[in-house]
Amino acid sequence: MNNSVVFKGRKRGIVIVLDKDIPFSELIVDFKQKVLQAKSFFGDSKASITFQGRALSTDEEKQLLDIIFKETGLNISFVDNGYDYKSLDSEGYGYIDPDENSTIYHKGSLRSGQAIVYAGSVVVIGDVNPGGEVIAEGNIIILGSLKGLAHAGCAGNKGCFVSAYQLRPTQLRIANIITYIPKEFAKKNKIRFEPSVAYIKGGQIYIAPLV
Amino acid sequence: MGEVIVITSGKGGVGKTTASANIGTGLAMLGKSVVMIDADIGLRNLDVVLGLENRIVYDLIDVIEGNCRIKQAFIKDKRYSNLFLLPAAQTKDKTAVSPEQMLKLCNSLREEYDFIIIDCPAGIEQGFNNATAGADRAIVVTTPEVSAVRDADRIIGLLESKDLKNPTLILNRIRQDMVKRGDMMAIEDVTEILAIDILGVVPEDEAIVISSNKGEPAVTDDSSRAGKAFRNITKRITGEEVPIMDLSADRGLLSKMKKLLRFGS
Amino acid sequence: MDFFNSLFSKKASSKDVAKDRLKLVLIHDRVNCSTQILEMLKNDILKVISNYMEIDDDDLDFQIVHTSTESNENVPVLYANIPIKNMRKSMY
Structure with a gap:
């Protein structure tokens, strides 16, 4: 069993833990495979996604999200890259609450x-x-x-x-x-x-x- | 087999927490293993007096409710590795603990530590019942003021009805100059009224305020008179015989010098 | 004369005043705190009295009050007001 990509369901969204050691090209193959396997896990609900375990460039992140968009009916409301804390640049602070009522x-x-x-x-x-x-x-x-x-x-x-x-x-x-x-x-x-x-x-x- | 000592007074502000911090630290200085429990739930103070307030993660209620193990809630003292604090909860109220639970806690700590010092909240309500539930002996703190002595008397009565016979007394914040003038009750006056044994007398001392500002109990300060008084008290607790401090000793010289200075100016 | 006395005699130190006041307050406190004992005492006394007299249970008054006596300003006194209905004739 390949563990380079692990999905975890959390109360307010999905956490995706990525292996930090393998090349991105390999990771993306594993990722697509996992997404397909886990289609039912995603359902077609609205969710936030948190990436963990690996620093992703904006482009890499987009590629991964595209796969989820294409392969599942998941409506992603928010993306949080838990590893690379982006809060200190102009993009704003890392964790912005996905649920406006919370x-x-x-x-x-x-x-x-x-x-x-x-x-x-x-x-x-x-x-x-x-x-x-x-x-x-x-x-x-x-x-x-x-x-x-x-x-x-x-x-x-x-x-x-x-x-x-x-x-x-x-x-x-x-x-x-x-x-x-x-x-x-x-x-x-x-x-x-x-x-x-x-x-x-x-x-x-x-x-x-x-x- | 350790001993559980509750430090109580009835009236607030007479120095229970200061006494607890100094006695706990003083016993640790003598090499004893000590746990201090702040039983003043909702109004915790012992942590700040010891300078440990920023290390609190779990508290007494967490231990009692089983959210953590006892030792997870212990905060090791900065100076003495054989001294631990079990802090009170600040945002819960005292009905969260029952006397039975305190008794159970004390009995389990007794197995492992030489002394368990409980800082009792002011008042005679549930907090008092909780703090005294597991105690083997009680120390009553009072100051030489009518209100504090009256409350001490009430507390002594309540302690006796709880089978905490023969509590001992700490007379705190004595000012020898006022005693001499006849404007403050002396040790004999207070012990005559309360009819209990005196464990120690602590002079009013600026070092107490300074030390609690810093979060370092005065008992560790060699130059402090109050610190010396507490060192004597801890020795007496361990069974050593130490004569009651002569309060007039150097105070006399100091006031003489002050008088001289005033005369000259 | 009182005026002169207060001028020239040595004033009682505030410590002695405190001590005297405390002693009085504590007599009061120590007596007051035992309502349970007072209740037991009442029952015992009534039991004894009932051997000799018929008493009115509803109109009892039983308390500790403070009065002045010749020797002392303020002393606690056990005060009991027990209305008698009748003597128990059978005793005679």
Whole structure:
């Protein structure tokens, strides 16, 4: 059994794990074969697709998607390349929620002991104080200071991001990665807490300025 | 076989959490294996006083609800590898735990660790019942103020009715200058009223505020008087006999110098 | 005279005031906290009294109150108001 292409059904779409070592020309053959085998798996529903395991160029990605378009009745609403995090170029951030109804807005600050837990993305218009928690399956956007805990992609989506005007969390989690900014480190490196975004790249959480 | 000690007071703000952090750390400094449990669910504090707040992943409720194994929820201390914190949940309420569950937890920890220190929430409601459920002995913290002593008396009564006989007392935030002036109750005044044995006296000390700002318990600070008081307390807990600290010792000299300076200016 | 006394006599230190107040408050607290015991005491007393008299169970008043005595300003007192219906004649 060839395992260069693996399909996984997830709650909000299909995850396709690609082998990163074999040449693309071989991969695309395997891919087409797998798609044909798995026609029934796709059905003709609306779904989002996430590629994982391998960096794809825009062209390669298009070729793979074309195969799915041609061979299945799948209506692809969204494509997420989970391996190559594209968020930092002009294309926008990696994981944009496919379902337009799955973002909630919270107006006001979250104080210690308050928590938002949501199976989608969360926008907080206010601060998240130490002891406050935002836990989301999607992205977390805080129009204020994040001083408490944020957990984006809590169901395992590594393409999710956390952004805030001031990103100085007690603890930060994306998917299954947990981190914090040690006080000494922040002091030593004179970290300025400016509008920032945190995302996963190569198995680590990175923080980059938003502007 | 380890010992489970609950640190309680009735009134809030008298230094339960500070005492718990310092006693736990102090025992670890003596080489004991220690687990500190923050039983103040919904108002957790012990983690920040110890400077461990950014390492919390699981908490007491997760352990009790079986979302994780006990040791997954343990946070190892920065300084002492034989010291662990089991943090309280911040976003749940205290009805999530029952006294029976706490008893079970304490009994399983007792097998493996020398001391289990439980930081009890203020009040006499369910949080208090949970925190005391698995305890072998109790330490009551009070300050020399009428409200705190009154609540301590109430707590001592409740502890005795729970078969936690002979609790011992920590008298916290004593200011020797005020005691001398007759404006603060002295150790003897408080023990006379409460009629329990004194475990230790802790002087009011700026180092306590500074150390909790930094997340480093004062007991690790050699120059702090409060730290010394807590080192003595931990030694007494392990059975060593240490005389109660003479609070007037260097404070007298300091105030004399202050007086001199004021006189000169 | 009182005026002079308050001027010249040594004022009680605030610590002593605190201690005295605490002692009183605690007498109150310690007595008050045992409603269960009070209930048991009531039943026992009624049992004994019932041996000698018929009493009105509905109109009982049984509580701990604070009164001043000559020697002490504020002491707790067990106060019982037990209306008697009749003496038990059979006793005689």
